[in-house]
Amino acid sequence: MNNKAVNHGGIIILSSFAVAFILNMVPLPDNLENYRPEWVTLILIYWCLALPHRTGVFTGWVVGFLLDVHLGSLLGQHALVLSIVAYLSYKLHVRIRLYPLIQQSLIILLLVALSQMLILWISGITANAPGDWSYWLPSLTSMLIWPWVFFLMRFIRRVYGVN
């Protein structure tokens, strides 16, 4: 029996976040821009569900902070929102693991939509808030793409023995 409590695979977690950042940044044609799923949020939710003792509020905060630096938004805006998302994932993770995939996707929709709403609130107070219904499209596409993300990340986690 392997009794070591060593944390394996930190590199894998970091690389998955790096890839999520890059996917968020890759330029898309203007009319497709709003269909981009929130890759970073999805990867964060996955790791919070899979490894709740390792990735949590602080991970969400750091990732959100880096997202703020990249997007040029207020420092702390995405950090705040993603730490809340991480906290909620932690609270829900015991139950979500048992849900069928479709129900999981609905929870993902709610989490991503919540994060978008919080960002909209903060933007509304400090800067110009976007007024389109197309602002919410990323939540939908994130929900649709969740099953693939889940299976891919689970495969990677098992192959590399991340714990």
Add this chain to the structure above:
Amino acid sequence: MQYVGAIAIKQLFDEDSSYLARLIFVVVFSIILMTADHRTNMLSGVRSLFSLIIYPLQTIASTPVDAGLWLDGQMNSHQSLINENEDYRTQNLLLKAQLQKFTSLQAENIRLRSLLKSSRKISDQMLIAETIAVDLDPYKRQIVINKGQRSGVYAGQPILDAYGIMGQIIHPGVPSSTAILITDPSHAIPVQVNRNGLRTVLYGTGAANFLEVQNLPNNADITVGDLLITSGLGGRFPEGYPVAVVKNIKRDPGQPFANIIAEASAHLEQSREVLLVMGLARETIEQEQEQEQEKEKDSHEQ
């Protein structure tokens, strides 16, 4: 398996209360950070430090576009390259001819200004930079360029392309910088109508290439097709560069101001190469020095 599961759940419940405490701490800290970033400029150093981490990711993210452009360049036939070269030669010749006239006009301008005892204007020095092909917030009009504080980039520095003013730098990082375009909804640039010198301010609308004039009354002397150039007021942008062309004017007698929409002259969404005005800060310093020298001379003569 169940034994391991029970241990895991026990661990989680022990941490539960401290977890909420962590969240509250992080939320309060974030609110403090946001307030500091929104009201003051204290955090710009922090931002440029962390842009060092983001920069490699941005470079990787722009490789598809860069690779596509490189491939496009490789695919060009020999003949089309020769033709392009010829076009550039002729353009260059025409531009140089125009430039000769410009140099003499500039000299005449300096003479006339010194006759009127106005301060001398020095021509702006430019630094060439490239935009990094990454997408930022889709609701803000911002771009990332590949020059940073190492090259002397500072916050508020104007950027332009071959066709007009593009915007200004807001976050000078170390390897790269973020700039805001004139079409960003939170940007405003002081302009004047080229034809008659009427001064006004051009606001960004958030739409890709359009800006609006918000504060001209219905009877202002402005028409469709007027060129709006920078007026230099505010000291941010150098004077005389094209900004936009008036596209549409709606004069509603019931409204206090005319609804004027202008289209940006610069190719805001397409330009790969941009120019940064280097000399602006120096120009004002040299002006001040000259004015001081003038005052000294006057006091000596007395």
